[in-house]
Amino acid sequence: MSESFDFNKPAIPLMEPEEFQRRIIGAMTQHLTHQPSPALLVAPTGAGKTFMLSQVLAKVCSERPTLWFWFTPYANLVGQTVLALDWIKELRLYAMSTERQRDHSNGDVLIANAQQVSSKSADRQVLKQVDDFSISVQGIVARARANKLKIGVVVDEAHIGLSSETEFGKFVKRLKPDSLVMATATPNDVKLNQFLAASGFGENKTFSVSRQEAVDALLNKExxxxxxxxxxxxxxxxxxxxxxxxxxxxxxxxxxxxxxxxxxxxxxxxxxxxxxxxxxxxxxxxxxxxxxxxxxxxxxxxxxxxxxxxxxxxxxxxxxxxxxxxxxxxxxxxxxxxxxxxxxxxxxxxxxxxxxxxxxxxxxxxxxxxxxxxxxxxxxxxxxxxxxxxxxxxxxxxxxxxxxxxxxxxxxxxxxxxxxxxxxxxxxxxxxxxxxxTNRPTPQSSMLPEVDWDTTHGSKAETVANSTVDNAEAQSVGSNEVHPSAKIEAQAGRTTFVEEGQGLLFDGDIQPDWDDEETYVPPRLLKIPAKNRDDLRAAFNEIRLSLYPRNDGLPHFAPHLLTELRPSVVDLAKVVKRIAQRLEYSVADLNNALAAATGHTQAIEQRTELVTRQRAPDTKIVALIRREELHRQAKLVLLSTAQFEDADVRQFVQILTSRIQVDAESNGIAVMIDESERDRIYRDMAHDLVRMKADDVVALYHDAISQVVTSRETKSPLPDYMAFPSDLPLLPSAKNSYGVLPPRRNEDMPQVESFLVKEERQFLKHRQYHLRDESTIWVDGYNGTHAMYESENEFAKQLDEAEFVLWWHRNPDRADYGVAVVRPDSHLNFWPDFILCVRYYSEAEPTIRLADTKHDLKDAFKKSRREHKDYKKIIFLTKDNYNLYIVNDNGTKGAKVNSDLSVLRETLRRTDN
The missing domain is CATH 3.40.50.300 (P-loop containing nucleotide triphosphate hydrolases)
Structure with a gap:
């Protein structure tokens, strides 16, 4: 296909067909002028499909006067087609949507996007007459036939132009064309057959051009x-x-x-x-x-x-x-x-x-x-x-x-x-x-120089440590009902609820959130004087609440337990310095960090000749780095510790940057650093080291936190009594701290509201009572954090049977008497499910340990990375297929726990360091 045109302009060339194009043009023209079946041109991109089609249309018009309808798959290809056909003198081009004429003649070509005529909304605009100056497509066809013109349809890029095969096919069928021409680079037999069936045509005649023909004609790159x-x-x-x-x-x-x-x-x-x-x-x-x-x-x-x-x-x-x-x-x-x-x-x-x-x-x-x-x-x-x-x-x-x-x-x-x-x-x-x-026949090396440029330019609730809510702030009664014979008096900083001269005293720092303290008193409970513990139990029994006393007779039992406190701001500053000073890295690590800091690293460029599938040797190239992503990842590592804030991140990076500068200078790395960008590069190196050493940073952080975490006795002792509705009696337990199995989460807890009204449920709150005999009593009610799932209930029964267990306690979340463990990976504390007093063998000293049952092994892994300051390593257990297993330190399922819990005993003993 010889050409002569101005190469600086997208001008339309004057072309003579190549030999294969001449063959295709002649064969298609012969077929369309003598056969009714559609013609399908299959040719590779760049082989001149549009050119060949335009020549076919012009030659058909010279032998058989025809009005053509040309459809492209995309709207932008309409204009492209116009540019490609406009220079052919035998053809005159019109936009089907806006340039329809009442009398079209031989060689006229109406061009449209196929979607315009297969869409119902567009169908009303394109197919039908919309004003006195336009004419419907059907009207055009009728006038053309009256003028002895044949109707021809061209579907360009048919492999993608027939996305609505049947709708577009119905439109073409309404045109009843005498000739149908299709062109494609990738024939899709399914779509073509659907379109042909919908348009009323049978099998088509295919005219093929091989890619090699296009290559030999120098129309395609080889x-x-x-x-x-x-x-x-x-x-x-x-x-x-x-x-x-x-x-x-x-x-x-x-x-x-x-x-x-x-x-x-x-x-x-x-x-x-x-x-x-x-x-x-x-x-x-x-x-x-x-x-x-x-x-x-x-x-x-x-x-x-x-x-x-x-x-x-x-x-x-x-x-x-x-x-x-x-x-x-x-x-x-x-x-x-x-x-x-x-x-x-x-x-x-x-x-x-x-x-x-x-x-x-x-x-x-x-x-x-x-x-x-x-x-x-x-x-x-x-x-x-x-x-x-x-x-x-x-x-x-x-x-x-x-x-x-x-x-x-x-x-x-x-x-x-x-x-x-x-x-x-x-x-x-x-x-x-x-x-x-690639399709290059041999993996020969390229003649092109490969220039290397320097482009340096948990199931139970958890809460925040130190956020223990005062008992009074946690209370909620929620009623404004007034007992007719009640009044309130203030006595020495305590609020006294008095009825008929007899009172039940609440501690002065307990301020129930009643809406009107001037008029509200708890119903029923005050009818019975509370002189001592017996009176208190009777008062609770009056509102159908049973009190379960703390079992102080258990061996080596003490009502006060030890809980952890989160580090102060001053301690956190020490943690930051400790980690930044102790993070280890090698010279190789520094070199890798330098590559990241200078904005590039090494990548592998893989080149394949797509046609022959021959692979050339791999090449190492410099790949560019996203510095903002480097900073983001480093910050995420540090902030994942939960205790760090932006100021801590800056301090950490500053300390590590200072270390890197000294090490870079002593190891000869500094000479590769642009002096004008030195500070920025060292800082970015620090970011990369944090990213690459994330596990080490976290491990150091956990160790550092363990050094600054403190412990103390819980704010309150274990309650003297635990309350629960009398209509839901709890099963006895030989070794539980209150002599009973805590309520079942799915069976007992949903029924509490059925047996107690709102005013009665207020007495299930943790509260201190001052009695007339000058004693003080702590009472709490069993709630959702004490309740146990069935698997936990079964484990509790095994604890009762295990000889090495002296007693056990269900540890509630967020209670003033609960045992908390500081989590370095979260702002939330963690309250293990069970507190166990165990003696591994007869001569061993009793010791208190912590255990927790988990369904989520990932959660267990996160929480197991710190030991309690006093009670040592927490043992996590998980249930699988009715069996209980120890959770390994890496978060995987470990040894199966047998019925006598001897595996648990040995696990506790091995970790008692």
């Missing part, structure tokens, strides 16, 4: 090379593959430009940059290319319009003052860019149809390259394979799948006379180079 990138796991989240791909693609573009100059070919190559859809994607690519790759801004053309503009795209593609064209996916189809050798895609492309469109942008061959190639062939020479290759750089390895599929289809376009379809081959390279997908 090779396709795809580059993908491999990054080690430690760098995956930091490497900016999108910017890396842009830089590598620009380097390839520059190398090709130099090679063209060396060969005396006056072609200015074009780098196509496909970015994802988004508000700033085009601008970000532009800024990176100009700022970090040194591309002059005037060399870059951008398609930033929301709607694709094919004329703009073609103008930029043909403007040799531009060497880069940045466009979004939506604008990535339908424009010709014969100068394009390299396509950089910064977003995943997995759909083969879209991928094929993008491949087509770099598959065409520039006219000057064609001329030089022909000259060399006449001399028995061959143009460099580097200039016969389309290069595709992919920011996401998954995107290669779409291009692999696309090129597989491309290679599958064979004429019926040709042999086996070429298969694609992926070549894995050594030493961390890129995977290369």
């Amino acid at each position: 090779f396709i090379a795809a580059y993908v990138y491999r990054v080690s796991d430690e760098w995956k989240s930091l490497v900016d593959l999108q910017r890396t791909v842009l830089r590598q693609a620009w380097k390839k573009h520059c190398a090709l430009k130099n090679l063209l100059v060396e060969r005396g070919i006056q072609t200015v190559p074009l780098l196509l940059v496909q970015v994802g859809n988004g508000e700033n994607t085009t601008r970000e690519a532009f800024e990176f290319l100009t700022r970090e790759c040194g591309v002059h801004p005037e060399l870059i053309g951008e398609h930033t319009a929301q709607a694709p503009d094919p004329e703009l795209m073609n103008t930029i593609a043909h403007d040799t003052s531009k060497e880069v064209l940045i466009f979004k996916e939506a604008a990535g189809t339908g424009f010709d860019a014969p100068r394009a050798f390299v396509l950089a895609s910064t977003k995943p492309v997995t759909d083969k149809d879209y991928a094929l469109q993008f491949v087509g942008r770099v598959m065409r061959v520039d006219q000057r390259v064609r001329e030089i190639t022909r000259t060399l062939e006449k001399q028995g020479k061959r143009l460099s394979d580097d200039l016969r290759t389309a290069y595709i750089y992919l920011a996401n390895a998954a995107a290669q799948n779409g291009y692999q599929k696309a090129v597989t289809v491309l290679q599958g376009i064979k004429s019926s006379l040709e042999g086996e379809t070429e298969r694609l081959k992926r070549i894995k390279t050594r030493n961390g180079g890129p995977d290369i997908f």
Whole structure:
């Protein structure tokens, strides 16, 4: 296909068909003028499908006057088609939506997007007459037939244009065309058959062009090379593959430009940059290319319009003052860019149809390259394979799948006379180079120089430590009912509830949140004088509450337990310094951190010739690092300790930065650091070390926290009594601290409100009572944090039977008498389910230990990373398939616990250090 045109403008060439094109044009014309069945043109992208179709239409019109309807799959391809056909004198083009004429003549072509006529809403506008100056499509067809014209339909890009096969087919059927022409690069038999059936046609006649024919005619580049990138796991989240791909693609573009100059070919190559859809994607690519790759801004053309503009795209593609064209996916189809050798895609492309469109942008061959190639062939020479290759750089390895599929289809376009379809081959390279997908016959090295640029430029509730709520603040009565014979008196700082001269005293710092203390008194309870414990129990019994006394007769039992306190702000400052000073790293760690701090690290570039699947040797390249992501990850590591705040993070990084500077200077690393960026680089090195040493940082933090955590007796002793509705009697327990099994969560707790009214349930709160005999009594009610699931209930029964267990206690959350463990990984404390007093063997001293039952092993792992200051390591257990197991330190299921709990006993003994 010889051409003669101004290369600086997207002008329409005057073309003579290639031999294979002449064959196709003649065969299709002969078929359409003598046969009623549809004609399907199957040809690779860049083989001149539109050109061949236009010639066929013109020749059919010369033999049989015809009005043509031409449909494209995308709206932007309508304008592109107009540009491609406008120079053909035998054809006159009209936009179907706005330029319909009442009397069309032979050679007229009405062009529309297929979706316009397959959509019901558009159908009313395009198919029907909407005003006195327009005419419906059916009216056009009727007038054409009256004027002895045949009706022809062209469906371009049929592989993607038939997304609504049946709807579009029904529209075509209403046209009743005499000729149906389809063109595709990737025939989809299912869609084509559905469309043909809906449009009333049977089998079609296929006219095929092989890719090799397009290559031999110098219309297609011979090779396709795809580059993908491999990054080690430690760098995956930091490497900016999108910017890396842009830089590598620009380097390839520059190398090709130099090679063209060396060969005396006056072609200015074009780098196509496909970015994802988004508000700033085009601008970000532009800024990176100009700022970090040194591309002059005037060399870059951008398609930033929301709607694709094919004329703009073609103008930029043909403007040799531009060497880069940045466009979004939506604008990535339908424009010709014969100068394009390299396509950089910064977003995943997995759909083969879209991928094929993008491949087509770099598959065409520039006219000057064609001329030089022909000259060399006449001399028995061959143009460099580097200039016969389309290069595709992919920011996401998954995107290669779409291009692999696309090129597989491309290679599958064979004429019926040709042999086996070429298969694609992926070549894995050594030493961390890129995977290369290519059809170059041998993995020969490229003639292009690979320039290496320096681009340094829990099930139970948990709460915050130190946030223990005063008993009074936790009380809630919630009633305004007034007992008719009650009044309130203030006596020596205590609130006395008096009825008929007899009183039950509450501690003065207990302030129930009653709405009106002047008028409200608790009903019923005050009817009975509370002189002593017996009176108190009787008073509770009057409102159907049983009191279960604390079992002080248990061996080695004490009502006060030891709980942990979170470190103060001063102690946390010590923790920060301790970790920053003790974090260990090697010289190799410093070098890796320097690579991250200077904005790049090593990646593997894998190049594969897509057509032959031959793989070139891997190449190590410099991959760019996202510094903001480096900072974010380091901060997340430090903040994950829960105690650190922004000020602590800054202090930590400052201390570590000072250490790094000293070590860098003493190990000769400092000489590689730009003095003007020294402070920033050392700081970034600290961030990277924190990220890479996250486990060590956390371990050091846990150790440091253990050093500053303190313990003290619980704010209150274990209650003298635990209260629970008398109508829900609790089962006895030989070794429980209150002689009973706590209520069952699913069976007992839901019934509490059924047996007690709101005013009575207030006495299930933790509260101190002052009796007339001058004694004070603490009473709490069993609530949800005391209640046990069935698996916990079974474990409690085993504790009663185990000989080594002296007593056990159900540890409630957030209670003043509860045992808390400071969690370094959370602002919340942790309250283990069970407190056990055990004696491992007869001569051993009794000791108090902690145990917790967990369904979530991950939660158990997190909480097991600290021991209680006094009660040592917490033992976690989990139930699986009716059996109880010890949870290992790494969060996995460990040894099975037997019925006598001897496995638990030995686990407790081994961890009693």
